[in-house]
Structure formats: structure tokens, C-alpha cells
Amino acid sequence: MSQPIVDLEHVFVARGASVILNDVSLRIERGEHVVILGPNGCGKSTLLKTLTCELYPLSLSEDSAERLLGTRTPPKTRVEIMGRQRWDLIELKRRMGVVSAELPGKPTLTTSGYDAILTGFFSASTLWPNLTVTEEMRAKAEDILKLVGAEKLRDKHVGEMSAGQTRRVMIGRAIAGNRGVGESSDPKMLLLDEPTNALDLAAQQDLRELMQQLAEQGTAILLITHHIADILPEMHRIVMMRDGRIIEDGAKDALLNESQLSELFGRRIFMSERDGFFNAW
Numbered sequence: 600m601s602q603p604i605v606d607l608e609h610v611f612v613a614r615g616a617s618v619i620l621n622d623v624s625l626r627i628e629r630g631e632h633v634v635i636l637g638p639n640g641c642g643k644s645t646l647l648k649t650l651t652c653e654l655y656p657l658s659l660s661e662d663s664a665e666r667l668l669g670t671r672t673p674p675k676t677r678v679e680i681m682g683r684q685r686w687d688l689i690e691l692k693r694r695m696g697v698v699s700a701e702l703p704g705k706p707t708l709t710t711s712g713y714d715a716i717l718t719g720f721f722s723a724s725t726l727w728p729n730l731t732v733t734e735e736m737r738a739k740a741e742d743i744l745k746l747v748g749a750e751k752l753r754d755k756h757v758g759e760m761s762a763g764q765t766r767r768v769m770i771g772r773a774i775a776g777n778r779g780v781g782e783s784s785d786p787k788m789l790l791l792d793e794p795t796n797a798l799d800l801a802a803q804q805d806l807r808e809l810m811q812q813l814a815e816q817g818t819a820i821l822l823i824t825h826h827i828a829d830i831l832p833e834m835h836r837i838v839m840m841r842d843g844r845i846i847e848d849g850a851k852d853a854l855l856n857e858s859q860l861s862e863l864f865g866r867r868i869f870m871s872e873r874d875g876f877f878n879a880w
């Protein structure tokens with residue numbers, strides 16, 4: 600079997616004084632589209648930060664193993680991302696193509712759409728004077744601008760864009776980082792954290808179409824969300840999280856139903872399906 604993109608085993612992660620991720624094991628193969636689904640506060644962002652190595656797993660003592668697991672034998676914990684346990688954070692974020700739900704930082708806000716895509720090659724917040732942009736990068740950025748449908752945003756500052764326009768450009772930036780320059784055998788993947796947050800209905804649909812297009816072109820998508828409507832027909836595996844644990848991990852056909860969603864969100868949920876997309880309320 601080929602090397603997985605993500606390989607977590609018995610991971611516990613603390614934030615402040617609390618253990619937030621509780622014995623999480625997760626293996627994601629190259630090219631797989633996966634949805635991480637769960638209610639507010641269940642630990643999705645903590646998991647994301649573990650995948651991007653911004654948070655590190657606890658190394659359990661015998662006492663804490665007894666408290667958390669009822670056994671004095673600590674489990675063998677492992678976090679391996681793209682085959683490696685140690686990463687330069689910037690390099691890893693670039694290679695994973697992370698698009699977060701947060702607004703870009705200040706330097707990015709005064710950067711044009713086209714330049715923002717170029718920054719992806721460097722994993723930089725803006726095109727700082729010491730960065731050398733090559734012709735190959737410029738050509739790739741042109742293609743990506745088209746791919747994400749952001750041609751009209753080429754000269755607009757990110758800080759003057761709407762939420763949907765910003766998300767589009769940030770996806771373009773992540774694709775640039777992900778694909779890099781020169782011959783690269785890196786996996787093409789995007790890690791999208793609540794991508795449709797703050798978008799109106801039309802912008803949500805546009806973004807889903809873009810995600811579908813990328814998925815069809817071979818970019819693996821790891822989607823973190825609590826919006827059922829964001830789950831693309833192309834995504835067949837669902838990982839359900841609650842209270843810092845993975846409570847289900849399996850096929851969408853088996854897991855995406857009213858009874859499982861009601862269990863996950865802790866109240867009666869209704870669901871409908873149309874053309875491979877779902878809605879829940």
C-alpha cells in the first residue's frame with residue numbers, strides 16, 4: 600500500500616488545561632476525498648492544527664494513561680504527515696494547501712489577487728521584496744487565476760474583496776503552494792476548513808462548483824465542516840467527531856442519514872438529498 604497522507608495513531612492533544620483530542624486515530628490515503636464532520640467545539644480545528652503540526656500530541660505518562668484510558672500502559676502515539684514526523688511548519692502548510700476559515704493576515708490585505716496567488720509559491724503573506732518571482736511562477740499563477748475563476752480579481756486588493764472573492768483567491772494561493780514549481784511528485788491536496796462560512800447562497804454554490812472541479816481534476820480534498828451542504832458527491836468517506844473523539848469513520852452511504860446526524864449533533868435532524876448533494880435542518 601502507498602504511503603498515506605495522514606497517519607495518526609492514538610493521538611491526544613491538550614489546549615490549555617484540557618485534553619481536547621482524545622485517542623484519535625486516522626489514516627488518509629493519497630487522492631482520497633474525506634469529510635471531517637462534527638458540531639461546534641468537537642475538536643475539528645484542533646485536529647486541523649494537529650495535521651498542520653501547529654499542535655503536538657501529548658506524550659502520556661502512566662498516570663495520565665490511567666486517568667484517560669483506565670490502563671497504566673500509555674498507547675503508542677504517532678503523527679505522520681506525508682510520511683514524515685517532523686516538518687518545517689511553513690513548508691508543511693504550503694504542501695498541504697491549507698485554506699482556513701479565518702481572514703488573511705494584514706500584509707495579505709494590501710496584496711492584489713494575482714500577487715496573493717503568487718505568494719502561495721513562497722508560503723508568504725505578501726510579495727516581500729526579497730522574494731524572486733520566476734516566469735514559471737507567473738505562468739502558473741495565470742493558469743490558477745483562471746482555474747479558480749478570479750480573473751476579475753487580478754488587480755483588486757484582497758482587503759477590498761468580498762468573503763467569497765477572498766476565499767476564491769485563498770484557494771488559488773493554496774493551489775499554487777501545493778503544486779509548486781518545477782516537476783513535483785507532491786500530492787495535490789487541499790485542506791479546507793469551513794470553506795463556505797460567511798458566503799451567500801450564490802457564493803456557496805460557486806465555491807462548491809470550484810471544489811468539484813478541483814476534485815475531478817485529481818486534487819484530493821480534506822473538508823472540515825459542520826455544513827452538510829458542503830459535502831460533494833465526489834466525497835465518499837465521512838469521519839464524524841464528537842467531544843474530541845472520532846465516533847464514526849466510514850462510507851458516506853452508510854453514515855449520512857438522519858439517525859446518524861441526530862446522534863452526532865445531539866438533536867433531531869432532518870435531511871434531504873438532491874443530485875448527490877445533501878441538506879440538513
Ligand SMILES: Nc1ncnc2c1ncn2[C@@H]1O[C@H](COP(=O)(O)OP(=O)(O)OP(=O)(O)O)[C@@H](O)[C@H]1O
Nearest residue numbers: 614615619637638639640641642643644645646825
Ligand atoms: N486556545 C485554546 N485554549 C483552550 N481551549 C481551546 C482553545 N481553542 C479551542 N479550545 C477548546 O477546544 C475545544 C475544541 O475546539 P475546536 O476549535 O477544535 O472545535 P471545532 O470543532 O473546530 O469548533 P467550531 O465548529 O466551533 O469551529 C473547545 O471546547 C474549545 O473551547
